Each structure stands twice: as structure tokens, then as C-alpha cells.
Amino acid sequence: MKTSAGQPTAALPAEFDSALERFIEHLASERRQARETCRHYQRDVARLGHYLARNGHNDWSRLISSDLRRYVAELSRAGLGGRSIARHLSAIRRFYDYLVRERQVRDNPALDVRAPKAKRRLPGVADVDQMQHLLDASADDPLEVRDRAMFELLYSSGLRLSELVGLNLSSVDQQAGEVRVLGKGSKERVVPVGRKALMALQDWLGVRQSLGPRDEFALFLSRRGDRLSPRSVQLRLSRWGVIKGADQRLYPHLLRHSFASHLLESSGDLRAVQELLGHADIATTQIYTHLDFQHLAKVYDQSHPRARRRSPGNTSRIADE
Structure with a gap:
């Protein structure tokens, strides 16, 4: 069974759940993380655990970087944006750091996996x-x-x-x-x-x-x-x-x-x-060049004789005449 967000609600297999519970206890007691932070980590790592179980893995040590990249692709297909996927990877990276420390895995497969770049929203501007x-x-x-x-x-x-x-x-x-x-x-x-x-x-x-x-x-x-x-x-x-x-x-x-x-x-x-x-x-400032281009494009569409709409049935810009 899944929630409306597509996340599994069934219990994790015992092999996955015990390590995750110890990790959450570590965050709460040793790292003094807030309850809400621990909840987010548990949810994100549990989602990976369900993915691994569906794909035939029986413990956390079976995960390798290529598996994790396929998981990232699945999250993207499910509609998660770059920022949300980056948050998932951050939780997974920290979880595997803990597993390495506890000598339950040899290395951290999430170290070299990156989220897709999030689309940068253009800021609002008043005229x-x-x-x-x-x-x-x-x-x-x-x-x-x-x-x-x-x-x-x-x-x-x-x-x-x-x-x-x-x-x-x-x-x-x-x-x-x-x-x-x-x-x-x-x-x-x-x-x-x-x-x-x-x-x-x-x-x-x-x-x-x-x-x-x-x-x-x-x-x-x-x-x-x-x-x-x-x-x-x-x-x-x-x-x-x-x-x-x-x-x-x-x-x-x-x-x-x-x-x-x-x-x-x-x-x-x-x-x-x-x-x-x-x-x-200066890359932060360059977003305003996109805004400036949007303004220029709007003026072009409204003013240039070769950009005006020909008829109600043709709403595309005449770009190649």
C-alpha cells in the first residue's frame, strides 16, 4: 500500500528496520537532533529501504552507487524535484556514514551521487x-x-x-x-x-x-x-x-x-x-539577465512586425521567416 505521495506505508523488513531504528536513536540521543528532523530522516531512508526490498536486496550493505542512481531516477519519475531529491540523498549519505562508523558496511555508496539540478525560479518583479x-x-x-x-x-x-x-x-x-x-x-x-x-x-x-x-x-x-x-x-x-x-x-x-x-x-x-x-x-546576479531577456522578448512579441500573430488560428511566433 502507498500514500498519496507514492511512499510505502507497509513495515520495513526486519533486516532494514533494525539498523534504521538505531540510526534514528543515534540522531536523537547523540546528535541531539530535533524530533521533526529525525522523522524526516526516518521517512527518507525508509523509502530507500522499501525500494531495495522490492528489488531483491536483503540488507543495506547490498546497495552500490549504480543502484542509488537508479533510485534517484525513480524519485525523479515520481515527480520529486531537484531540491527534494537532494534532501533524500543527504539523509541517505548521513545514514551510510553511520553504518560505516558502526562497521555494518564498508563504504558509503551515496558519496558520489548527486541530485539533478533544481530549476531555478525567476524572482517576481514589479513594473x-x-x-x-x-x-x-x-x-x-x-x-x-x-x-x-x-x-x-x-x-x-x-x-x-x-x-x-x-x-x-x-x-x-x-x-x-x-x-x-x-x-x-x-x-x-x-x-x-x-x-x-x-x-x-x-x-x-x-x-x-x-x-x-x-x-x-x-x-x-x-x-x-x-x-x-x-x-x-x-x-x-x-x-x-x-x-x-x-x-x-x-x-x-x-x-x-x-x-x-x-x-x-x-x-x-x-x-x-x-x-x-x-x-x-556574479552567477547569483545573472538571474536578472534572464528577467531582462524576458522583458525584451515580450517587447519583441508585441512590437516586431515579423513576430505578430498572423491569425487566431496561428499562435506561434514567426521565427524563421
């Missing part, structure tokens, strides 16, 4: 006109003045959410038009702040003292007067989008993605965008 409409909307109370300053800064400087909430009053140099942020890996970088964002920050600093004590160094404060949490920023941005009439769900990384895509579309300078975003690897 320029919508960003203008949302950021030009009026702020009706001190909290909305704060919100607009935050959202202007996210879009103006391409900040991560963690970078935004980590800002202190001393992080912003209004004279130079710069903000100093602490990014991933505690790497510090200085990025420019646009004119509209500086104006919004000035408006916020004018009312900030009404929310917080003088000895609070955080740039953005909650209603209680302490540093604003990441979750609060997410909720306030979502609320702002609903109130101001956004045509898509707003979240902090959408503003960062929009910053990068709009800047790359205008400048074409991938290295500069990489520096501004604080990416260690």
Missing part, C-alpha cells in the same frame, strides 16, 4: 509604473511615514530585509546619500540612496522621536519604540499594497528584485548590480 504609484502614495500617520521610508529604501538601495531591520541611525549618511549595511557573512558594504528615499527618510526622522526613547539606536522603530522585526516589515508591506491598490502581492524581496532588474535593464552593468546587491558570486 516601474507600479513602483512609482506605490511609493508616491500619501502617508497618513507616523507609522505610514515610517513604512514609506522603509519601502523607498528597499527599492532605492536593493537591501535585504535583514539588512533593513539591522540599520541604525548612524548607518545613514544623508549628506553623502549613502547607507552602510551589514550583509551576509557579516560583510559590510556602502550603497547609494536615491533622492526620493532620502526625502522619505527625512520625513520619518522628523516623527521618529514620537515613537521611541532617545537611547534607541535602531533606525526603524515599532509602535512600542523598539527595533522593528522582519515579520512586521513583511506584514506592513503587504498591508501597504492592499491599501494603495497594488495589482500583486508585495513582499520585501520583490522590491529588491525590482531594484536589480530595473537597474540592469537601464544600465546593462552586471558587475555594478552585483556590488550593489552584495552578491559574492
